[in-house]
Amino acid sequence: MKSLLDKTSNMSVFEELESEVRSYCRSFPIVFTQANNYMLRDTDGKEYIDFFAGAGALNYGHNNPKLKRKLVDYIMNDGITHSLDMATSAKAEFLKRFNEVILKPRGLNYKVMFPGPTGTNSVESALKLARKVKGRETIMSFTNAFHGMTLGSLAITGNRFKRHGAGVPLYHSVFVPFDKYYGDKVDTIEHVERVLDDGGSGVSLPAAMILETVQGEGGINVADYEWLRKLSYICKRRGIILIVDDIQAGCGRTGTFFSFEKAGIEPDIVCLSKSISGYGLPMAITLLKPELDIWEPGEHNGTFRGNNMAFITAAEALSYWENDELCRHVERHGETVRLFLEDLIKTYPNMKGEVRGRGLMQGIAFGIEGLATKVCKTAFEQGLIMETAGVNREVAKVMPPLTIDREGLEHGLNILAYSVKAWSKDFN
Template sequence: MKASSYKKKSMEIFEDIESDVRSYCRAFPTVFTKAENYTLQDVDGKEYVDFFAGAGALNYGHNNHKMKKKLIDYIMNNGITHSLDMATSAKAVFLEKFNEVILKPRKMNYKVMFPGPTGTNTVESALKLARKVTGRETIMSFTNAFHGMTLGSLSVTGNKFKRHGAGVPLNHSVFAPYDKYYGDKFDTINYIEKLIDGAATGITTPAAIILETVQGEGGINVAEFEWLRRISEVCKLREIILIIDDVQAGCGRTGTFFSFENTGIEPDIVCLSKSIGGYGLPMAITLIKPEIDIWKPGEHNGTFRGNNLAFITAVEALTYWENDDLHKDVMRHEETVKIFLDELVIKYPIIKGEVRGRGLMQGLSLGIEGFAEKVCKIAFEKGLIMETCGANKEVLKIMPPLTIDSVGLMKGLKVLESSVETCIKEIEELLLIQN
């Protein structure tokens, strides 16, 4: 049976056969059939505005027409699909395009590694290489960090619920407070330096420090550029490998291709996945400074480290970065979202809102327990796909495709406001009943 021919409106097949581990299937309980750019459609023909974008894997929208055409042409001409890490024309074109469009204009010098095709795969490769280069074991990460669901990545992830799923001790990691974790007046860099250098802290010099410049799953927490520069200096002075996890915040999500552009830092290793493939096809790359690319052949590998179909769409995605049109669009939309959220906070003080984020990776933290989850549920019913984030799922996460137009953006934001209003009315009615 073709996937497009599935007409049952019931969720029973998923409840009966699919594992209980499913999550988005529960949050958005309908059967989706079609998608284009920033919209999704279900079996009933109902259309949804997408403020989720595949958790950041669809920065260029659903079924991007240019990428789809290139992909279809490649398949119809019997292009290589699976090749492990063998040399293929698709890989060669991607490497050349990435170097010419992304690395050279930014004066960046990195070797490109293809690990397994997901975000956690690139993180695992980065951690392993940092330990190999330095001969040390400990990795430092941060409060509210999220780096993936495999054991190495989980060991540097802060969320207790996700860590508990490992079922075994997660060792060789130490956590430090992220920028402003203890408020504006607490100098977390000074604390980190004392933690690393202290003779009695119990902490050895780390092999690496890994961080997200904007913590996505952790609650859209944004690190100040000066804080990032100071972290970089901490690493340089102690020969610690600096790893930037740009899996979600990269590929234009914050406006620039890399989220750390304009900060002045030069990471030793950069992790990219999600939208690097452009079309939503699995793909990840690990960027490594040449002097620390000391892998032996096959020392880190994976069966699906050569997704040629993703190379094809990734090359087309990179054309968006041949000029600054997309960058300008994201910056314009950033301002629209920020103004809208700021006004929402002022208009509805009961929600105790706080606006966070950069580019089209923004969030609204709500100070009422369970309120954000309720808003997302009602938003879905009204035709908007969005999720929560943060340690207690207290942040509404706004991440539409970067290719969304102004009409679509405002349509989604208005549904968001309507959902907030509905939730407030329910709270006020409950208070009246209790009184």
């Protein structure tokens, strides 16, 4: 172990051998060695509170002991690791648990599809199926959306920088304004309806609309429940498939398992990844209404869609949803975060801050260019890991594991407050 640490205790190996495309390690330029729940440790033993949670892939914390125990037992008993889409006991257990714990109590009837084990693959499968079912090419997406880095997902992603990385034209998508894109006084639903119904808009009837109810990478933009209900009605009335990308906002991040539950809508297709495995293991599922399941066998496949170790931890993670304890925990902590952030922007009004988000997916949008990046950098130096979001990286995100305790949450928030204060001379 010592020789390994000697080789990786600084960043030179990554700078010399890893591609320039690396990203997060530039924001957090140290070598991590251990993690537990909401705490990370580096090669020097320094501890960091995690307000990043693997970009939402670690809702149940690092090395969750319940999940780890199940995983280790499965491996030690020579359980199947790789199986493509063959039938295994691990997959069967996950399917049964997901149906009994998540779908049935919510009155939802979905078939479960296993695409490749990434969020963007779940989105790609949803787009392909919607086009196949409707026989139409266009997908309607929303300003500031982020749906993944493969070509189909990039075509419906709003970020100009990320779209440019495609290197080719991105077709068959049209963008309309997200809720409050023009401010609180403009109802963008009217714009959506006008574009759809006006024969002169230049927009053909889409096969599907896809959206995040809380736009994560796009800046923690939250859609009101009433806006979501109106959008759902628009889709039903016009025969448009409604796809909710719940990859980051789902699995309890906003309080309820699905982020759209309190809106009372029932999407035709739901994309899940990130925390669906519960342990940070690669896994994705696409939920689709049974009448949409017109796939031919093998029409969308992938070598690693049978990640049985992820099925094991995913099935165990569902134990957190057998009652409403975690939901209430997230709501309480979410209220703590909101009050803390609101107090922070009142304390420093000249930073022109705006609190955004829901549950444990919140943040401050700073009205001063570059301030969010500076705050997150100082926070990291003080032992707090946070990332920025938004097209101009203007939002500092607060997104800890859902399992964080009050002490850890308050400690992290206090570091955030210190980091804002450290830069207050720049905006006072």
